[in-house]
Amino acid sequence: MTHKHSDYMHWSKTQSRARFNLATSGVASFPLRELPVELDTLEINGYDGYGYPPLQKAIATHQGVDPECVVEHAGTSMANHLAMAAIIEPGDEVLIEHPAYGPILDVARYLQADVKRFPRTEETGWVIEPNAVRDCITPRTRLIVITNLHNPTSALTPDWVLREFGDIARSVGALVLVDEVYLDAVYERTPRTSFCLGPEFVVTSSLTKVYGVSGLRCGWILAHPDLAWKMRRLNDLYSATPVYPGLLLDVAVFKHMNRLREKARRIVDADRKLLQDFLVKQAGLSAVWTDWGTTSFAQLEDGNADDFVERLRTKFDTSVVPGRFFGMPDHFRIGMGVNTEMFAEGLERIGQVLSQAD
Numbered sequence: 512m513t514h515k516h517s518d519y520m521h522w523s524k525t526q527s528r529a530r531f532n533l534a535t536s537g538v539a540s541f542p543l544r545e546l547p548v549e550l551d552t553l554e555i556n557g558y559d560g561y562g563y564p565p566l567q568k569a570i571a572t573h574q575g576v577d578p579e580c581v582v583e584h585a586g587t588s589m590a591n592h593l594a595m596a597a598i599i600e601p602g603d604e605v606l607i608e609h610p611a612y613g614p615i616l617d618v619a620r621y622l623q624a625d626v627k628r629f630p631r632t633e634e635t636g637w638v639i640e641p642n643a644v645r646d647c648i649t650p651r652t653r654l655i656v657i658t659n660l661h662n663p664t665s666a667l668t669p670d671w672v673l674r675e676f677g678d679i680a681r682s683v684g685a686l687v688l689v690d691e692v693y694l695d696a697v698y699e700r701t702p703r704t705s706f707c708l709g710p711e712f713v714v715t716s717s718l719t720k721v722y723g724v725s726g727l728r729c730g731w732i733l734a735h736p737d738l739a740w741k742m743r744r745l746n747d748l749y750s751a752t753p754v755y756p757g758l759l760l761d762v763a764v765f766k767h768m769n770r771l772r773e774k775a776r777r778i779v780d781a782d783r784k785l786l787q788d789f790l791v792k793q794a795g796l797s798a799v800w801t802d803w804g805t806t807s808f809a810q811l812e813d814g815n816a817d818d819f820v821e822r823l824r825t826k827f828d829t830s831v832v833p834g835r836f837f838g839m840p841d842h843f844r845i846g847m848g849v850n851t852e853m854f855a856e857g858l859e860r861i862g863q864v865l866s867q868a869d
């Protein structure tokens with residue numbers, strides 16, 4: 512039977528809500544009323560071609576690439592799906608990092624790829640060792656998939672490691688898919704997209720996590736022109752034409768994106784400071800520290816995080832993401848950047864459950 516579901520998405524939609532919701536990965540919603548856009552310039556119908564030129568140009572400028580390389584799609588979710596569907600055939604070997612964002616694995620399985628995993632480890636600060644990939648690559652490998660920043664840990668993969676990935680992929684004629692949806696949450700010296708590192712790279716991203724406009728579903732793929740064209744043709748089978756008022760709003764967001772990013776950044780920075788102070792005080796909890804990103808992956812020294820997370824939600828109205836969704840049941844993910852008062856109270860409640868466990 513083909514794999515046709517995502518346990519993580521199901522949990523996220525049905526069980527992650529709580530008064531103190533630290534199960535997030537994106538920043539607070541940016542309200543429409545704060546976006547300088549004339550609502551009477553919106554229209555319902557207006558474009559049904561292959562890539563709305565003003566949006567393609569805005570994405571291309573933001574990423575520093577040629578507009579021909581930009582394929583728009585609904586969020587990073589559909590960007591990942593379309594990119595993988597265009598690249599892999601049933602039975603192709605696909606190497607995916609562990610731990611990984613569940614839906615990436617689900618899509619690869621749905622496409623009937625032969626999924627193999629390569630590890631990131633806590634000991635190396637969750638940064639991938641090129642040898643971990645070298646050890647499992649074979650002539651059947653068609654695609655290597657990573658997230659950068661890494662979900663759930665926010666580890667940043669440096670360019671020299673990414674370049675080695677490119678070399679490894681090239682040696683067997685494979686590609687490297689880098690999901691960069693969190694990369695702009697490196698607020699200082701934001702790295703350039705890995706798409707610029709060589710022809711093996713395909714990149715996905717969106718405005719959903721770092722800019723607070725998830726509801727617009729503005730996502731995209733960066734791919735070399737031939738592959739980008741193949742993706743556009745395949746998309747005729749998926750969503751055919753885009754939501755036109757959405758395209759107009761996406762373009763408006765790109766015009767003011769620094770305003771959106773800076774607004775969110777203030778909350779992310781304040782939450783990160785609280786998290787740092789909190790972790791220092793918690794003997795039963797540890798996490799690899801990063802100065803960027805919207806999530807942190809904490810390890811519970813003692814016991815199963817599932818029980819902990821369940822108690823936290825049912826008794827303390829606070830949610831975090833159980834590590835089992837990343838294949839690491841003694842961890843859980845904490846999200847920053849929504850509301851600092853809520854975050855502080857959520858941490859306080861995590862502390863209470865931890866102290867009860869002593």
Ligand SMILES: Cc1ncc(COP(=O)(O)O)c(C=O)c1O
Pocket residue numbers: 536585586587588589612658662690692716717718719720725730
């Ligand atoms: C690594 C990663 N990729 C993609 C997505 C989905 O993003 P979008 O909301 O842009 O579809 C998420 C959401 O959590 C994610 O963590």
